[in-house]
Amino acid sequence: MCKILRIHLETGQIKEEKVSDDQTFIAGRALTSKIIAEEVDPVCDVFGENNKLIFAAGLYAGTTISCANRISIGGKSPLTGTIKESNAGGTFAYKMGKLGIRAIILEGLPSEDHMKILHINKDTATLIPADEYRNMPVYETAEKLKERFGEKVAISLIGPTGERKSLAAGIANTDNEGRPARYAGRGGLGALMGSKKIKAVVLDDGYATGPKVASPEKLKTLRSSLNKEILNNEALGRFTKYGTAGMVDITNSLGALPTKNFSRGSFDMAEEINGNKLYQTICQRGGGGNPSHSCMPGCVIRCSNVFPDFDGAEVVAPLEYETISLLGSNCGIGDLDIIAKLNYQCNNLGLDTIDIGGAIGIAMEAGVIDFGDGAGALRLMEEIESNTYLGRLLASGGSRTGQVLGVRRIPAVKGQIMAAYDPRAVKGLGVTYATSTMGADHTAGQTVRMPVEHHKADGQVENSKEAQITNTMHDCIGTCLFINPAFANNKHWLADLAMAIYGKDCQYEDLRNISKATLLKERSFNEQAGFSIKENRLPEFFYTEENPDSQTVFDVSEKEMEKIFDFE
Amino acid sequence: MCKILRIHLETGQIKEEKVSDDQTFIAGRALTSKIIAEEVDPVCDVFGENNKLIFAAGLYAGTTISCANRISIGGKSPLTGTIKESNAGGTFAYKMGKLGIRAIILEGLPSEDHMKILHINKDTATLIPADEYRNMPVYETAEKLKERFGEKVAISLIGPTGERKSLAAGIANTDNEGRPARYAGRGGLGALMGSKKIKAVVLDDGYATGPKVASPEKLKTLRSSLNKEILNNEALGRFTKYGTAGMVDITNSLGALPTKNFSRGSFDMAEEINGNKLYQTICQRGGGGNPSHSCMPGCVIRCSNVFPDFDGAEVVAPLEYETISLLGSNCGIGDLDIIAKLNYQCNNLGLDTIDIGGAIGIAMEAGVIDFGDGAGALRLMEEIESNTYLGRLLASGGSRTGQVLGVRRIPAVKGQIMAAYDPRAVKGLGVTYATSTMGADHTAGQTVRMPVEHHKADGQVENSKEAQITNTMHDCIGTCLFINPAFANNKHWLADLAMAIYGKDCQYEDLRNISKATLLKERSFNEQAGFSIKENRLPEFFYTEENPDSQTVFDVSEKEMEKIFDFE
Numbered sequence A, B: 001m002c003k004i005l006r007i008h009l010e011t012g013q014i015k016e017e018k019v020s021d022d023q024t025f026i027a028g029r030a031l032t033s034k035i036i037a038e039e040v041d042p043v044c045d046v047f048g049e050n051n052k053l054i055f056a057a058g059l060y061a062g063t064t065i066s067c068a069n070r071i072s073i074g075g076k077s078p079l080t081g082t083i084k085e086s087n088a089g090g091t092f093a094y095k096m097g098k099l100g101i102r103a104i105i106l107e108g109l110p111s112e113d114h115m116k117i118l119h120i121n122k123d124t125a126t127l128i129p130a131d132e133y134r135n136m137p138v139y140e141t142a143e144k145l146k147e148r149f150g151e152k153v154a155i156s157l158i159g160p161t162g163e164r165k166s167l168a169a170g171i172a173n174t175d176n177e178g179r180p181a182r183y184a185g186r187g188g189l190g191a192l193m194g195s196k197k198i199k200a201v202v203l204d205d206g207y208a209t210g211p212k213v214a215s216p217e218k219l220k221t222l223r224s225s226l227n228k229e230i231l232n233n234e235a236l237g238r239f240t241k242y243g244t245a246g247m248v249d250i251t252n253s254l255g256a257l258p259t260k261n262f263s264r265g266s267f268d269m270a271e272e273i274n275g276n277k278l279y280q281t282i283c284q285r286g287g288g289g290n291p292s293h294s295c296m297p298g299c300v301i302r303c304s305n306v307f308p309d310f311d312g313a314e315v316v317a318p319l320e321y322e323t324i325s326l327l328g329s330n331c332g333i334g335d336l337d338i339i340a341k342l343n344y345q346c347n348n349l350g351l352d353t354i355d356i357g358g359a360i361g362i363a364m365e366a367g368v369i370d371f372g373d374g375a376g377a378l379r380l381m382e383e384i385e386s387n388t389y390l391g392r393l394l395a396s397g398g399s400r401t402g403q404v405l406g407v408r409r410i411p412a413v414k415g416q417i418m419a420a421y422d423p424r425a426v427k428g429l430g431v432t433y434a435t436s437t438m439g440a441d442h443t444a445g446q447t448v449r450m451p452v453e454h455h456k457a458d459g460q461v462e463n464s465k466e467a468q469i470t471n472t473m474h475d476c477i478g479t480c481l482f483i484n485p486a487f488a489n490n491k492h493w494l495a496d497l498a499m500a501i502y503g504k505d506c507q508y509e510d511l512r513n514i515s516k517a518t519l520l521k522e523r524s525f526n527e528q529a530g531f532s533i534k535e536n537r538l539p540e541f542f543y544t545e546e547n548p549d550s551q552t553v554f555d556v557s558e559k560e561m562e563k564i565f566d567f568e
Helices: A028-039 A092-098 A138-149 A186-195 A216-232 A234-254 A275-285 A321-331 A336-349 A353-365 A374-385 A389-395 A398-405 A427-435 A460-477 A481-487 A492-502 A508-528 A558-562 B028-039 B092-098 B138-149 B186-195 B216-232 B234-254 B275-285 B321-331 B336-349 B353-365 B374-386 B389-395 B398-405 B427-435 B460-477 B481-487 B492-502 B508-528 B558-562
Strands: A003-008 A014-018 A053-056 A071-076 A083-088 A101-107 A116-120 A125-129 A154-157 A171-174 A180-184 A198-203 A290-293 A304-308 A314-316 B003-008 B014-018 B052-057 B071-076 B083-088 B101-107 B116-120 B125-129 B154-157 B171-174 B180-184 B198-203 B290-293 B304-308 B314-316
Touching (some): A014 A125, A028 A071, A053 A186, A071 A186, A101 A116, A138 A154, A138 A171, A138 A180, A138 A198, A154 A180, A216 A492, A234 A275, A234 A321, A234 A481, A275 A290, A275 A304, A321 A336, A336 A374, A353 A374, A353 A389, A398 B389, A460 A481, A460 A492, A460 A508, B003 B125, B028 B460, B052 B092, B052 B186, B071 B186, B083 B171, B083 B508, B092 B198, B138 B154, B138 B336, B216 B481, B216 B492, B234 B321, B275 B336, B321 B353, B353 B374, B427 B558
Parallel strands (some): A003 A101, B003 B101
Antiparallel strands (some): A003 A014, A071 A083, A171 A180, A290 A304, A304 A314, B003 B014, B052 B101, B071 B083, B083 B180, B154 B198, B171 B180, B304 B314
16 A cells, blocks of 8 residues: 655645556655656746655655665755755654655645645645744744644654745754754755745654555564664764764865865864764763764664753754765864854754855855854854845855855856865766756765775766766665665665565666666756756866865866766 | 957957958957857856957948947856857947957956956057956946046946946946947846956047948948938838837837736836837926937937936936836836936946846845835845845846745746847747847847737747847847848848948858858857757746736747757
C-alpha cells in the first residue's frame, strides 16, 4: 500500500493515486524529478499555477534503517529556474513511510489569499485555514502546530520569508525532538511553498502501520550489518564526534574554506570555528548542548548537534559545516556563538543559510558592513526580520544582492550561491557546481572525500560524474550521503534492503540506472527550460583570479565538462 | 580617412586603426556587434576586463542628411547578458563623422579606482583625470564639461547610477543645444561605462574637416529629394506636430498602452497624456517650450520637443512616448507635469526611463506606493538619488525589482522591461520582444505602424522578421527608424547616399545583407553566451492572462518564432 496524494489548491480537491507496480523503486528525487519532468511546463512561471511542489519519501522510509529517512522536496526552482530537489533529515519522510505515502503533490494556485495547512493522518488529508499563522516565525509556528495537532506530528513548514516569496527561502522540517530545523534549504523552494499559500504540511502517523515489510527478518539482519559497518568506520566515527564541522580543518588546509566572499580559501580564525572547537565548546558548556545528535529516526552516525549558549541553553541545532563556513569564514566571522545566532535567525525566518551567508558576504564586499562584523551581520538579520528593503534584498539570496549592489564577485551558478568549498581548490566539486542540474550544490556530487589531488584539474570531470551518479542515487533512495562509505564493500546491500522491504527483485545496478535516468531527465527539463550547456560554467573570477591560499585557478576544460552527462 | 580609436584602460594606451577598404560599409550596429562578436568572450563577466564598450557612428555620420547621425553604443549587456546595441540621437555621431572616427573602443579595466574622461579632438585623444565629477548628476556634469572644453563639444556621459553599476543605467548624449538628454538607455550600458570608470567621452570637432564626401553634388541632390519626401509625408508630419506622443491614441485604442504594470492596455486618463495634450500644453505655456525640436543636426522631422513648466521654464527635452507610457500610464499617472519631472530625474541620475518606469510600476504592484501616486513616484526617484537600498533596487531595473519584491507580473524579456506596447495587442512586436537578440526592445523590430491586424497572431512572425531586418539595417546605417517611410518608394536612395559619400558601389541589397549578417552574428554570440532558443518567449502571464482592453492573450506559435532567424 503505497500511495501518492495530489492536492489541487484551486479546487481544494485531494486525490489519492496508487503507485503502480512498475514504479515501486521510483522514490525520493527520482520521483520528484519524474513528476516535474512529466507534469510541469519547463518554461512556466515558477510562482504560477503550472509549477508544482512535491514531497517524496525514499525507498526505505518508515523503517529505522540508519540515515534512510530523508525527505526529497522538488519543483521548478524560484531561485535558479532549473528543476530542483532539495532534501533534508527529520521525521517527515519517516512518517510518510508509516502512513504509506510515497509522495505529496501540491499543484495549482489557490484563488483566494488565505494561508492553509495541509493536515494528513491515517484516514484523511485536510486543508485547514491558517491565516492565524501568517508571518509567524518558524519555531513559534512549529510550537503552535504541535500544541494543536500533538507533540509527535512531523511538520514541514515555511517562515515569513517563504510567504513573501523571497528567493532564498527554504522549507523547514521537524527533527526527532520536534525542532523545525532540518532544512530543505536550497533553490528557494520555501518561496514556491509560499506561492501555494501552504504554511505547513502536518503528518500525524498515529495508528499508522506502514510500511509493510516483505521480509522483516532479512531487513533486521541487513540493518544490523549496516550499523556494524557504520560503527566500525573510522571516518564516520569522526562524523559522530565532530559532526560536519570536522570539514573545517580539511578545507582550510586545502585552501578551500570560503573566506571573505570567496576572496581566499584559508581563514586565520579557522581554529575558532572548527570541529574541535565546536566539540569542546558544546562539551564544556553542558546543559542542553549535545555534540552528537541524530536528526532522523534510526540514525547511528549522529552527525548533528545541539549548540548551547554560555549558560547551557540551546541556541540552535544543528550547527553544520556549510553554515559555519558561509555565515562564518565567508563573512570573516570567527565566533561560533555569533554564527549559531545567525543560524538560528535564518532557521526562524525560513531561510537557506548558504545563500544568506553568501548574500551577507557580498553585502560586506559592497561595504554595507565590514567583513568580520558579527554584530552587523546580526543587524542584517533584523533587517530581514523587519522586512526592510535591504532585508528583502538579502532574502532574495546572494546572486540578486550582488547584482543590485554592483558587486562583481558573486560566487554563484545559475543564481544559487556555492556551498562551502572553493571550486579552485576542490576542482571536482567545481565541476559539480558548474554542471549539476541544480545550480551550485555540494550534495549534487561531492568529491572532497575522494582520495584525489583536489588542486589538479586532471580527472575531475570523471570524479564529479561518479559523485553525481552516486549522490543522486542516494537522493533517489532517500539515504543520507554520509552513509555511502558503509556500503563500500557491500554495494548490493542498497538493493537488498529494497528487496527486503518490497519483496521484489532489485539489483544495485538498477538503483544506479535510476540515478542516471533521473539526471538525464533533469537535464532534459533544464534544456526545455532554456538552459544551454554554455551556462554550465563558473563565474569568470574563478578562472582568472588566483585563490591565494590554494594558489590555483579553476582550469577544468569546458569541453570536457560539456560531456559529463554523456552516459554510456 | 576613417579610423577606429582603441583605448586600453589598464595601460592607458590609445591606438588608432584604419578602417580597411572592405569594411567601408560596416558602421553603427553592424560595427559594434562585429567587434563584440569577434573580440568579446560571450561568457565573460560583464563588468570584467574582457567586456568592451564600443561607440560607432553610422554610414552618413558627419553629414546633415536628415535623421542620419545616430550613435550606436554596444557591449555585452549588464542587464540582459546578451549582445547589446543601444542607439541615440544628439551630436556625438555627427562629430565623430566630422573627426573621421568610425568607432571608439573602450577595453580592459583600469587598475586604479579613478574616474577618467576621454577627450578627443582633431589631433589627439587623451584620458583626463575626472574624480572631481564623481557622483555628479548628468546635467551638472555636462554643464561643467562644456565650461571646461567649450560649448560646442559633443558629450556622451553617465550619471551616478552608471558609476554604481546600476543595471538600468544608460548613456546620455548631448543634443543640438548641448542638453545631455539623448539616451542610449537600454541594456545597462551606462553601468558598463561605469565599470570602465569613464565618466564621459568628449568630442571637440574644431577645425575638423570630415567627412570627405566623394560626390558632394550627388549627396546634395539626394538630400533635398529625401527632405522633400519627408516633408510631403503625412505620417511624418504628425511626428513633427505631436512627436512620438502621437502614439498614445493609437495604442490606447488598440488596448496596447501599458497601464498599471501591464495589467491592462487602455488608460482612463489617456487624453491627459496624449500627443494633442502634449502639443497644446507646450504651445499654451510658451516660454522655453517647443513642440517640435530636432535632436540631430539636419533632422527635418523634428519629433523631439522641449516641455516647459507652468512658467514656461524648461523641465525636460524631449518628453517621448515610451517615457510617457512607462512612467505615466504604466504607473497609473495621468499628469504630464509629473511624468516630465520623473523623466528629468531619470535623465539626471543616468537611468533608462523604460526600465525605471517598469520598476516603479512593479513597486506599485508590490504595494510600495499606490498606482497613480505621482508624488510617491517622485519620492522613489529621491530614493535612487540618495542611493538607499530601495533606490539601489529600483535602479537595477524592473526585472530584479520584481524578483526581490516577489511580484509575479514582470513584463520583461531576458531581464529587460518591455517598451510601451502590450505584446498581447501588438503581437508582431511581441514576437520581436521574444526573439530579438537584445531583449524586449521596440526598436529591434517595430511592427505597430504596419497595416496589419495587430490583435491577430497570424503572420506576425513574418512581420516581426521583416521589421527586425529593416530596423537593424537602419541601426547599421545610423539612421533613425522614423525616416524609413521616406525611403518607401526609393529604397535605393539608402545605398545611393552611401555611394555618394564613399565613392564605392553599394546596393540596397548590400545594406539589407549587412543587417541580416549582423542579426545572425548577434544571435550566434548569444548562443555562445548560453542563451537558448527556448528563452525566446514572453513571461507566462501574457499567454494566460487576457488583456481586458484588447481582449487577447499572446498566442503566436513558439515553433514559428523559433524559425525567425532562418534567413534564406
